[in-house]
Amino acid sequence: MSNGTSDAHETSADVFGLSAVREVLRLINESDITEILIERGDARLHIKRGQAQPAPQPIAVAPLMQTPLAPVAPLPSNPVQPLFQPVPAPEGPPVEMPAGHTVVAPMVGTFYSAPSPRDPAFVQEGDEIRIGDTIGIIEAMKMMNEIESEVAGRVARILVKNGQPVEYGQPLMVIEPL
Numbered sequence: 001m002s003n004g005t006s007d008a009h010e011t012s013a014d015v016f017g018l019s020a021v022r023e024v025l026r027l028i029n030e031s032d033i034t035e036i037l038i039e040r041g042d043a044r045l046h047i048k049r050g051q052a053q054p055a056p057q058p059i060a061v062a063p064l065m066q067t068p069l070a071p072v073a074p075l076p077s078n079p080v081q082p083l084f085q086p087v088p089a090p091e092g093p094p095v096e097m098p099a100g101h102t103v104v105a106p107m108v109g110t111f112y113s114a115p116s117p118r119d120p121a122f123v124q125e126g127d128e129i130r131i132g133d134t135i136g137i138i139e140a141m142k143m144m145n146e147i148e149s150e151v152a153g154r155v156a157r158i159l160v161k162n163g164q165p166v167e168y169g170q171p172l173m174v175i176e177p178l
Contacts, residue, residue, distance in 0.1 A: 029049075103150070128155075157174045
């Protein structure tokens, strides 16, 4: 039996009932709903999931300066110096490329001539190779990518050093057909 005084003391949160609120919270937790607003008469239940946002900080206003600023000196009339100086081409006779198939880097990375520092190089100048032979490795994003020969022939010139960074399309070596 209920008396009239218990109903009069109900707060607006109790209008929804504790078990109903728990059920709504459970349903929200099991779904991707982030916010819900339920109204019953004058009572409102607003539930918002997520981390609370920090309250905005008031903006501090500095008083205006009463003293005048000193005059600014004019900028020097020196011309602007570039940040990077072009690298001059090396002096001496130009390097002559032997005729043949040029193997180029298929990606950006670091070229390695051997599978490990203790192992011999995959190929050396003068070695005969077949199609599909591994001629080097390019490490890109911690992945070791074997570079295979697309042609058969003799290694005429190796153009990069072990551990050297290479760019996409950079010549790695020249293979002379036999």
